[in-house]
Amino acid sequence: MTHNLCRSKVTHHKQYPENTTFVYSYFESRGGKFPKTVFFGLQYLIKRWLVGPVVTKEKIQEAKEIYNLHFGQDLFNEEGWNYILEEHDGHLPLRIKAVPEGTIIPYKNVLFTVENTDPKCFWLTNYFETLLVQVWYPMTVATNSYYQKDLIAKCMQETADDFSGLSYMLHDFGFRGSTSVESAGIGGAAHLVNFEGTDTIAALTIAKNFYDCDIAGYSIPAAEHSTITTWQKDGEVNGFRNMLEKFPEGIVACVSDSYNIWNACENLWGEQLKDVIIERGERNARLVVRPDSGNPSDVVIKVLEILGRKFGTSTNSKGYKLLPPYIRVIQGDGVSYETLEEIGRNLKRHEWSIDNVTFGSGGALLQKIDRDTQKCAYKCSSAVINGKEVSVFKQPITDSGKKSKKGRLTLELKDDQYVTVQRGKGDTNKDILVTVFENGKLLKDFTFEEIRKRAEIDLLKDK
Numbered sequence: 001m002t003h004n005l006c007r008s009k010v011t012h013h014k015q016y017p018e019n020t021t022f023v024y025s026y027f028e029s030r031g032g033k034f035p036k037t038v039f040f041g042l043q044y045l046i047k048r049w050l051v052g053p054v055v056t057k058e059k060i061q062e063a064k065e066i067y068n069l070h071f072g073q074d075l076f077n078e079e080g081w082n083y084i085l086e087e088h089d090g091h092l093p094l095r096i097k098a099v100p101e102g103t104i105i106p107y108k109n110v111l112f113t114v115e116n117t118d119p120k121c122f123w124l125t126n127y128f129e130t131l132l133v134q135v136w137y138p139m140t141v142a143t144n145s146y147y148q149k150d151l152i153a154k155c156m157q158e159t160a161d162d163f164s165g166l167s168y169m170l171h172d173f174g175f176r177g178s179t180s181v182e183s184a185g186i187g188g189a190a191h192l193v194n195f196e197g198t199d200t201i202a203a204l205t206i207a208k209n210f211y212d213c214d215i216a217g218y219s220i221p222a223a224e225h226s227t228i229t230t231w232q233k234d235g236e237v238n239g240f241r242n243m244l245e246k247f248p249e250g251i252v253a254c255v256s257d258s259y260n261i262w263n264a265c266e267n268l269w270g271e272q273l274k275d276v277i278i279e280r281g282e283r284n285a286r287l288v289v290r291p292d293s294g295n296p297s298d299v300v301i302k303v304l305e306i307l308g309r310k311f312g313t314s315t316n317s318k319g320y321k322l323l324p325p326y327i328r329v330i331q332g333d334g335v336s337y338e339t340l341e342e343i344g345r346n347l348k349r350h351e352w353s354i355d356n357v358t359f360g361s362g363g364a365l366l367q368k369i370d371r372d373t374q375k376c377a378y379k380c381s382s383a384v385i386n387g388k389e390v391s392v393f394k395q396p397i398t399d400s401g402k403k404s405k406k407g408r409l410t411l412e413l414k415d416d417q418y419v420t421v422q423r424g425k426g427d428t429n430k431d432i433l434v435t436v437f438e439n440g441k442l443l444k445d446f447t448f449e450e451i452r453k454r455a456e457i458d459l460l461k462d463k
């Protein structure tokens with residue numbers, strides 16, 4: 001309970017009407033940057049924080065001490081927590097119903113509901129808002145990553161032979177820019193719902209421990225500035241040559257903008273090391289040149305033009321230029337949903353297939369989002385007071401967009417559209433929400449594999 005160090009929550013048990021025995025709340029995206037949301041990450045929160053006998057004597061004591069110091073008076077609901085410890089053996093008397101992880105849902109639809117299963121624990125439903133709303137982060141990373149996948153797929157549809165490289169087109173560079181190892185793991189796992197390329201190792205642990213996935217992402221040997229610049233400016237070509245010699249097989253990436261990316265492409269890769277690069281091609285080995293500065297869409301084109309002149313190009317089935325298979329480009333600087341759009345347009349304009357390029361994204365992928373990006377909110381919509389169930393809602397005259405839903409909710413499909421039925425008028429047999437948690441037990445354990453399938457982009461949809 002101490003993870004909800006949010007001041008206000010601790011006193012809420014005193015604020016509900018007398019004889020409140022049931023509080024029912026729901027979570028939704030009210031809209032925002034993207035019209036749909038890829039729902040992901042609730043299972044991590046449930047397994048990490050809610051499953052099992054999470055309420056213990058020690059934790060109650062610790063919380064009581066902290067809150068008494070924090071408020072300077074005894075406001076902590078010790079009786080309420082002791083009740084859970086004694087009556088439920090420390091298990092949380094809550095029911096959580098959620099849309100299956102990986103589902104893609106238009107905004108303003110219910111994504112999960114929370115209700116107390118013991119009438120004495122009405123105050124518990126919204127106690128866990130603070131923790132459960134943190135699902136905004138993995139959900140928004142998964143969504144932002146999904147829309148970049150859709151964007152790249154559209155560009156592949158027009159300029160690439162097929163979609164075979166799609167799952168490696170956007171690589172996670174975001175570990176260092178994350179706020180913590182834990183958030184890097186959570187956000188990194190969310191990106192891997194849509195892709196398979198990552199350098200955020202923490203994500204592999206989350207996918208393995210919370211989503212039953214042995215290995216959720218892959219990477220390749222790649223240089224960084226220090227492993228090139230330690231060869232000194234005049235020795236840059238030696239650093240490049242060393243990369244090719246130390247990694248003779250497979251794919252190797254080499255950051256090439258330490259001094260002069262144009263010179264690196266023209267004279268180092270394009271002349272001094274040209275034969276080694278071509279010879280590697282005979283072993284299906286590949287060099288990936290990484291620019292890392294300048295305006296992304298201009299630099300990508302200029303690097304392709306130089307490498308195209310040096311190594312030649314072919315024309316693919318869509319009529320776009322393609323470098324030989326042994327050399328490609330990765331753009332890992334300044335990549336976001338917005339800049340990808342521009343890079344894609346520029347590639348087409350200069351008749352280059354997007355198959356020549358892969359992308360890396362860091363801050364924009366894991367960090368440049370917040371709870372408002374998709375306007376995530378958790379609101380009470382129903383309660384039982386004096387034995388009578390009543391609808392509950394807010395409808396601020398100062399922002400109609402913040403209006404909340406009423407009564408018990410179901411999520412149903414009507415004519416292939418998701419619809420949230422309110423006021424308990426839904427058909428629980430058609431409810432897409434499934435009970436994932438109840439009284440301390442996880443009832444649904446989604447695997448990464450099925451989540452990836454559910455979140456697949458529709459490759460055939462009008463690209």
Ligand SMILES: O=C1OCCC/C1=C\Nc1ccccc1
Pocket residue numbers: 171172173174199219220221222223253254288290330332360362
């Ligand atoms: O160049 C590359 O090729 C593909 C493999 C990854 C990679 C670079 N990784 C990276 C990670 C964190 C910050 C910057 C780069």
